[in-house]
Amino acid sequence: xxxxxxxxxxxxxxxxxxxxxxxxxxxxxxxxxxxxxxxxxxxxxxxxxxxxxxxxxxxxxxxxxxxxxxxxxxxxxxxxxxxxxxxxxxxxxxxxxxxxxxxxxxxxxxxxxxxxxxxxxxxxxxxxxxxxxxxxxxxxxxxxxxxxxxxxxxxxxxxxxxxxxxxxxxxxxxxxxxxxxxxxxx
Ligand code: DGI
Ligand code: FE
Ligand code: FE
Ligand code: FE
Numbered sequence: 034x035x036x037x038x039x040x041x042x043x044x045x046x047x048x049x050x051x052x053x054x055x056x057x058x059x060x061x062x063x064x065x066x067x068x069x070x071x072x073x074x075x076x077x078x079x080x081x082x083x084x085x086x087x088x089x090x091x092x093x094x095x096x097x098x099x100x101x102x103x104x105x106x107x108x109x110x111x112x113x114x115x116x117x118x119x120x121x122x123x124x125x126x127x128x129x130x131x132x133x134x135x136x137x138x139x140x141x142x143x144x145x146x147x148x149x150x151x152x153x154x155x156x157x158x159x160x161x162x163x164x165x166x167x168x169x170x171x172x173x174x175x176x177x178x179x180x181x182x183x184x185x186x187x188x189x190x191x192x193x194x195x196x197x198x199x200x201x202x203x204x205x206x207x208x209x210x211x212x213x214x215x216x217x218x219x
Contacts, residue, residue: 034128039081042128047088055084057163058156065155069182072152079138079156082128086119094119101126110205111197117143145190145211154182161189187215 034042044052058080066076086094094115098105103118121140124130138156141149145157162175162185170192177185190212197204 036078036081039078039128043081043085046085051084051087054163054165055081057165058083058159061159061163062155065159065178065182066152069151069155071155075132075135076138076152076155076159078130078132079135079142079152080159082120082124082130082135083139083142083156083160084116084120085123086116089116089119091115097122107205110203114143114205117141141207141211144205144207145186146207147210147214149186149211149214151182154186158182158186158189161186181219183215183219187212187219190215 043055047055059077062076062080063073065071066073086097089097091112094112095108097103097119098108098115101122103122107114107118117140120142121136124136124139130136134150134152137150138152141153142156142160146153149157158174158178162171162178170188174185174188174192177188190208194204194208194212
């Protein structure tokens, strides 16, 4: 499927405000790709698709993961993690994206993972700091993004993990190993 058709398909599966968020992630992914030496077209394509399944009904998300034998471990963790795994499969099965790097950038855009690739880091961070985001700390994350992808992502993971702890919510182990891996490399 070409980019325009993918955009049409993705945008009709989400409310207007989520499509505006996606456009912000597209612009920021392109910006970070140019800054840090990734192909802007690949980064933008991952951004276009990253939240495609975010507004699917939760039960549909669960069934999709089971039916297509995706990472069922995620079903034992917070449901906010599921749409990323599904989006990566949809990219391949419905949009014909063969590029594994693009698919993994979608797949790990929420949880992160240890040893993230450049495009995975770019999409994770663009999702966190796109211009429409407005939460305490986003300005600091944007400032850090100008200096180092790793430092900015570590800041974001720390904030995310802190919020999950404050709310007594379960933390996906992949998010913890993502954080550990950044600490060891910075
Ligand atoms: O889909 P978006 O809202 O654009 O952003 P996202 O896919 O990065 O989702 C982030 C949300 O997921 C964030 O508010 C925290 C929540 N979440 C729940 N459990 C976990 C988690 N995030 C991570 N990284 N790890 C978790 O275990
Ligand atoms: Fe998401
Ligand atoms: Fe994210
Ligand atoms: Fe997003």
